[in-house]
Amino acid sequence: MSVKTYTVTGMTCxxxxxxxxxxxxxxxxxxxxxxxxxxxxxxxxxxxxxDDAVRQAVEEAGYKIAAT
Structure with a gap:
């Protein structure tokens, strides 16, 4: 198993x-x-x-992954 790290923008709560x-x-x-x-x-x-699937899932939740 591997761990990938992303930064999500727009979360407030x-x-x-x-x-x-x-x-x-x-x-x-x-x-x-x-x-x-x-x-x-x-x-x-x-x-x-x-990575694309994670990005799409984050966007589906209403947020964005910060550009790396």
């Missing part, structure tokens, strides 16, 4: 965190999701997780 966790958790290959509201950090644990 616990509901935001829950929405991101729920959407990203449904991405194929994802085994775990950890979101830190204060830093916007999103850690995704899994195998063969697509």
């Amino acid at each position: 616990g509901h935001c965190v829950s929405s991101v966790k729920e959407e990203v958790g449904e991405v194929a290959g994802v085994a775990g999701v950890d979101v830190d509201l204060a830093t916007g950090r999103l850690d995704v644990t899994g195998d063969g997780v697509s």
Whole structure:
């Protein structure tokens, strides 16, 4: 298993965190999701997780992944 880290912008509350966790958790290959509201950090644990799929899931939740 590997861990990929992203920065999510636009989250302001616990509901935001829950929405991101729920959407990203449904991405194929994802085994775990950890979101830190204060830093916007999103850690995704899994195998063969697509960056594009994670980005799409975050956008589905209503947020953006910061450009790297």
